[in-house]
Amino acid sequence: MLLRDVYGSHCRGSLRQLVRWLDEVGNVKLFRNGTGAMAVNRASSEFCDWDSVRRLIQGAFAYMDGRIDPPSSALTLTQEVMTADASKGALLLAKDEGALAGCVFAYPKGDALYIAKLAVQPAMQRSGIGSLLVKAVRADARRRGFSCLELQTRIELTENHIASARMGFVKTAETAHPGYQRPTSITMRAPVDV
Numbered sequence: 001m002l003l004r005d006v007y008g009s010h011c012r013g014s015l016r017q018l019v020r021w022l023d024e025v026g027n028v029k030l031f032r033n034g035t036g037a038m039a040v041n042r043a044s045s046e047f048c049d050w051d052s053v054r055r056l057i058q059g060a061f062a063y064m065d066g067r068i069d070p071p072s073s074a075l076t077l078t079q080e081v082m083t084a085d086a087s088k089g090a091l092l093l094a095k096d097e098g099a100l101a102g103c104v105f106a107y108p109k110g111d112a113l114y115i116a117k118l119a120v121q122p123a124m125q126r127s128g129i130g131s132l133l134v135k136a137v138r139a140d141a142r143r144r145g146f147s148c149l150e151l152q153t154r155i156e157l158t159e160n161h162i163a164s165a166r167m168g169f170v171k172t173a174e175t176a177h178p179g180y181q182r183p184t185s186i187t188m189r190a191p192v193d194v
């Protein structure tokens with residue numbers, strides 16, 4: 001069964017409801033394993049399309065320009081940084097009919113599985129793809145024996161604080177970038193089992 005058979009391939013606004021529906025019927029693997037229109041998969045060790053991942057992240061993070069201080073590390077993202085983060089853990093890619101829709105890096109940091117550069121194509125935001133990626137990270141964390149997920153988001157980006165809270169994260173700390181006397185980021189954590 002394809003997702004478009006269930007909900008229609010052009011019905012992006014319904015993706016979030018679809019995720020919930022799949023959860024309810026315990027059928028979320030159908031979604032993640034790529035048999036439908038949207039798939040979330042781990043990038044393999046042969047993955048080499050780093051330019052597309054960088055474009056996705058820089059496009060999604062562009063709205064932060066002029067809003068956060070210091071500027072986002074996404075602006076200077078290199079292939080070396082991305083391959084290092086992926087090799088510490090995993091790079092998960094969300095694809096819509098094969099086209100890159102979202103991504104997230106997830107790697108161990110202390111006792112948590114850390115979520116970095118969670119990004120969804122701007123035109124596809126708020127349709128459930130970010131939640132789907134976090135759900136996939138949760139599954140990975142559970143498999144690897146982590147009890148919680150962690151992320152950091154900039155203090156200025158209150159919409160991210162809200163979105164992260166909606167995905168089950170709660171604020172656990174404030175931190176400052178080197179050279180800053182005020183908090184520049186907040187740390188949020190979510191239990192793996194919800």
Ligand SMILES: CC(C)(COP(=O)(O)OP(=O)(O)OC[C@H]1O[C@@H](n2cnc3c(N)ncnc32)[C@H](O)[C@@H]1OP(=O)(O)O)[C@@H](O)C(=O)NCCC(=O)NCCS
Pocket residue numbers: 016060061117118119120121124125126127128129130131132151152153154159160162163164166167
């Ligand atoms: C943040 C981001 C990854 C979320 O992914 P998404 O696919 O847009 O989010 P979802 O559609 O899965 O929404 C998840 C929840 O957050 C809420 N949410 C998402 N964006 C929101 C926003 N801008 N303001 C308020 N709430 C928001 C949704 O309403 C939803 O809540 P609900 O399940 O109670 O309805 C995505 O918007 C993005 O790429 N933003 C730009 C890059 C970025 O800021 N990354 C995060 C760095 S920490």
